[in-house]
Amino acid sequence: MLITENNLQEISKIGRVNSVVSLVPSLTETIASLGAKSTLAGITRFCKYPEDIRKEVAIVGGTKDFDNEKIINLLPDVVVAVKEENKETRILRLAEYLPVVLFDIVHVEDAFGMIIMLGRLLYKEKEARRLAEKIKKVFAQLPEVLPKRKCLYLIWKKPWMAAGKETFINEMLNKCGFKNMVRGRYPEITKENFEQAEFILLSSEPYPFREKHRQELQQQFPGKKVLLVDGEMFSWYGSRMLSAGEYFEKLRHCL
Numbered sequence: 001m002l003i004t005e006n007n008l009q010e011i012s013k014i015g016r017v018n019s020v021v022s023l024v025p026s027l028t029e030t031i032a033s034l035g036a037k038s039t040l041a042g043i044t045r046f047c048k049y050p051e052d053i054r055k056e057v058a059i060v061g062g063t064k065d066f067d068n069e070k071i072i073n074l075l076p077d078v079v080v081a082v083k084e085e086n087k088e089t090r091i092l093r094l095a096e097y098l099p100v101v102l103f104d105i106v107h108v109e110d111a112f113g114m115i116i117m118l119g120r121l122l123y124k125e126k127e128a129r130r131l132a133e134k135i136k137k138v139f140a141q142l143p144e145v146l147p148k149r150k151c152l153y154l155i156w157k158k159p160w161m162a163a164g165k166e167t168f169i170n171e172m173l174n175k176c177g178f179k180n181m182v183r184g185r186y187p188e189i190t191k192e193n194f195e196q197a198e199f200i201l202l203s204s205e206p207y208p209f210r211e212k213h214r215q216e217l218q219q220q221f222p223g224k225k226v227l228l229v230d231g232e233m234f235s236w237y238g239s240r241m242l243s244a245g246e247y248f249e250k251l252r253h254c255l
Contacts, residue, residue, distance in 0.1 A: 001095055001098075001099045001100070002091070002092065002095035002100050002102060003099060003100065003101045003102065004101075004102050004104065010099075011101070011117075011120065011121065014077060014078055014099050014121070015077070016077070017039065017077040017078050017121050017122055017123070018039060018077055019039055019040075019041040019074070019075070019076045019077050020036075020039045020040055020041060020042075020076055020077065020078055020079070020080060020121075020122070021040075021041055021042035021043070021060060021071050021074060021076040021078075021079045021080070022040060022042070022043050022044075022047065022079075022080050023044055023060075023063060023066055023079065023080065023081040023082075023085070023086050024044070024063060024080070024081060024082045024085045024086065025043075025044065025046050025047045025048065025049070025063075025236070026236040026237050026238045026239075026240055027080050027081075027082065027103075027114075027118070027238060028040065028043050028044075028047040028049070028053065029047075029049040029050065029236070029238060029239055029240060030114075030115060030118060030131075030238030030239045030240075031080075031118060031122065032049070032050045032053070033131065033238070033239035034118060034119060034122060034124040034127045034128055034131065034239075035124055035127055036118075036122040036124050037050065037053075039122060040053070040057045041057065041058065041074045041075075041076045042057060042058045042059070042060040042070070042071055042074050042076065043057050043058070043059065043060065044059070044060065044061060044062050044063050044066060045059050045061065045062055046062060046063060049240075058070070058074060060074070063085045063086055063087075064086070064087045064090075065087070065090075066086070066087075066090060068090060068093055068094050068097075071094060071098070072094070072097050072098060076098065077099070078098070078099045078100070078101060078121060079094060079098055079099070079100045079101070080100075080101050080103070080118070080121075081100060081101070081102050081103070082102070082103045082104075082105055083102055083103065083104040083105075084104075084105065084106075084168075086102075101117070101121065103117070105168055105237050106166065106167065106168055106171075107168070107171055108139075108168070108171045108172075108175070110168070110237075111168070111237035111238065111241065112132045112135070112136070114237060114238065115128050115131055115132045115135075115238060115239075116128050116129060116132060131239060131242075134242060135241045135242055135245070138241075138242060138244075138245030138246070139175055139241075139245055141245070142175060142176075142245060142248060142249060142252075143252075144177075145176075145177030145252060147179075148174070148177055148178055148179035149177060149178050149179065149198050149199050150178075150179050150181050150196060150197050150198045150199070151173060151178040151179065151180060151181065151197050151198065151199040151200070151201055152180075152181055152182060152189065152193055152194060152196075152197040152199070152200050152201065153169060153173060153178075153180065153182075153201045153203060153229075153234070154189070154200065154201065154202050154203060154207075154209070155186065155203050155205075155206055155207060155231075156186075156206065156207045157207050157209070157213065159188045159189075160188065160189040161186055161187065161188055161189060162182045162186070162187065162189050162193065163180070163182070163185075163186060163203075163234075163235075164180065164182040164183050164184040164185050164186060164187055165180050165182065165183055165184070166183075166184055166185045167185055167186070168235065168237060169234045169235050172233070172234045172235070172244065172248075173234065175244075175245075175248060176234075176248040176251055176252065177248075177252055178199065178201075181193060181196045181197050194221060194224075197224060198224065198225065199224065199225050199226075199227060200217055200221065200224050200225070200226045200227070201227055201229045202214055202217070202226065202227065202228050202229065203229055203230075203231035203234065203235070204228070204229070204230055204231040204232070205231035205232070205235070206231075209228060210228075211228065214226050214227070214228050227251075229251065230247060233247045233248070
């Protein structure tokens, strides 16, 4: 059974949820933040929060290559996944055997909806609403930056790729005071894109940009400000967004 935002009424058919397989690191962290860590029966090898979670819970593979047979054998009450993060064909196959709640997160409001939905599933709705309100309060306290700084948010090298305007990352860039200069979702970058930007942001994930990459681009584009940034703060939806507010406030000093 596949459950999306278009058929949320199906959630009532799941019944009491005592065990969950999470196929996305940010969902794993959020579940634990809601006080439901004990419900986690399976996670991906990329799930690293809370600390030591990979020593305590079964690893079912990665976000793209998760092992359906292993997940089914864990007999979870529900599997939680994200459209952008997880491979569609594997999700559809898994949904033939188990209830799968598939979130589609593009906007900040989608992330809040995900938090509330996890709260409903895990009987932690009060905690979920409290978390969502805390994040909203943190973001509301961020002073507005005008004009927003034109930026390029790089996620890959060879070829150069960036997060475009049709992504969750774009909304987080706006919260931080940046204006994304790239259209679409995750396009390859042209020389024109580099020239348009005032700031070039090198994310720590999925490509692990390092100081040597920053220096190379700074030499190539001396008129730009090239920064290494924490990708978790821009791309992880859920409880990590609490830390993002504080991180954005510090990053604004560079603007």
